[in-house]
Amino acid sequence: MQIDLNKRTFKQIINENLKPIIRKIDEESYYPKEFLSAVGQAGFFSSSNLQKENIRCREIYLIEETARYCMTSAFTLWCHLAALTSARLSNNPFVKNELLPLLESGEVLGGTGLSNALKYYAGIETIRLRADKTEGGYTISGSLSSVSNLDVDHWFVIIASINLHRIMCMIPTKIKGLELESKTNFVGLNGSATYSCFFNNVFVPDKWIITEQADEFIQKVRPTLVLYQIPLGIGVSDASIESIVESHSKNVEVNHQVKSQLRELMNDIEFIRKRTYEYAQYTELTVILKEILLTRLEIAKLTPKIVYEDMLYSGSPAYMQGSDSFRRLREAYFLVNLSPTVKQLEN
Missing domain, CATH: 2.40.110.10 (Butyryl-CoA Dehydrogenase, subunit A, domain 2)
Structure with missing residues (x-):
């Protein structure tokens, strides 16, 4: 797996442009425009001289890492990358040569x-x-x-x-x-x-x-859009697992009563993560669309389970205003209803 990305720089963008406003995003409907623009300005949307497999791996990582802290911001990032995916595949000279560079620089958001x-x-x-x-x-x-x-x-x-x-x-x-x-x-x-x-x-x-x-074009776009939804759940799940581990270390006597198979949950998420990056390596995603959809269904079912366990482990602090655990619980329900929804995927 290759990720063409300076992770330290991206972490700095998260620390400076996202972490300070997460509660404002969640509680005041604040739109994290500055964060998205900063990601673009750092060159993380650029596709110049890169193979599409490497671009996918990088963009999956961007969504996953952002979702660890705030799924709202990760979802807006997904929206921008969905617009980018469509523009990159177009043969229209204006879209390709004039609009796409603006989207990839973060000067224009989509x-x-x-x-x-x-x-x-x-x-x-x-x-x-x-x-x-x-x-x-x-x-x-x-x-x-x-x-x-x-x-x-x-x-x-x-x-x-x-x-x-x-x-x-x-x-x-x-x-x-x-x-x-x-x-x-x-x-x-x-x-x-x-x-x-x-x-x-x-x-x-x-x-x-x-x-x-x-009708033909959407068949080339759809697999990437669905693939990029999977790291939304991976990031939120990772954050919840970290919260469970932290709570367990503080309240061992209480939390040993909670019958959660934490190691199994961690293994399940790691398995989905590994599979997601493997999908990104395919030259043509259309040939594995069914597998991508099934993995999307898996993460949509697993993420709510993990964030619920986080609520149980965290105890009363999770039920306080501003609780990260409760925010992730609400975010997980969004993933269930994001198109394609669980109901659509199960049909």
């Missing part, structure tokens, strides 16, 4: 509005955005219930239907005809800058089109 589309391709929903061809581009109308990692200067990826096929494009949040409505009524992840998006004849020029064959 979100993803693909939840509805992924549910469509899973046979669960219809596409909620409609595109009509017009001179120089398309007009798009419809709505998306939840799009994360958005701010006034961000871009995000969407898929819209036109007749019998679909297009994928990347659009800025500051565009005529687009209305954003903030959503902060979640039990966790309120700092993820999530919005409902309403499109009223939004004009999208041809140069913003990632692909006009989204």
Whole structure:
């Protein structure tokens, strides 16, 4: 496993740009924009002269390590990397040569509005955005219930239907005809800058089109998006296991009564971690999509189990306001409901 990353520099970014604001993110719906920008400015989004296998390993590590401290921030990181993945695969000159460098430098941050589309391709929903061809581009109308990692200067990826096929494009949040409505009524992840998006004849020029064959293109993107969700659970689980070990060392007489197979849980997480990085080494992820989906289901079931054990081991401190253990419990329930959800994965 190769990770093209200065881990010491990334740890410093976490210490300086993330740790001081974790409670603010969780309790005040604060969006960790400065953290994401710092990661980009340090060069950790760059793909220049790197093999895609090494890029995947690096980005899995970024998500995993961030999730150890704050899954909200790790999820916003996942959103940006999802936008990056789509842009990197596009053959559109503007997307590839002008927008992609801005996304990789962290100067521009990206979100993803693909939840509805992924549910469509899973046979669960219809596409909620409609595109009509017009001179120089398309007009798009419809709505998306939840799009994360958005701010006034961000871009995000969407898929819209036109007749019998679909297009994928990347659009800025500051565009005529687009209305954003903030959503902060979640039990966790309120700092993820999530919005409902309403499109009223939004004009999208041809140069913003990632692909006009989204049905084929999404098959190349989807495996990476799902693979990058697995380290969300690994990071949170690791933090909970560390908390269990610390609590056990302080309260041995009490905690020996809690019948948790801690070593088994640690081995399970390590096995999933190893498998995740092995998946990243494949040249084409499409050939192992089923395995990736099954591992995504595994982590979605294992993470809540581990954070619950953390609550038991930590005892009464876990039930206090500002408790890291309780925050991780709420974050774990988000992972269960993140598309593809456990219900979708089990079907």
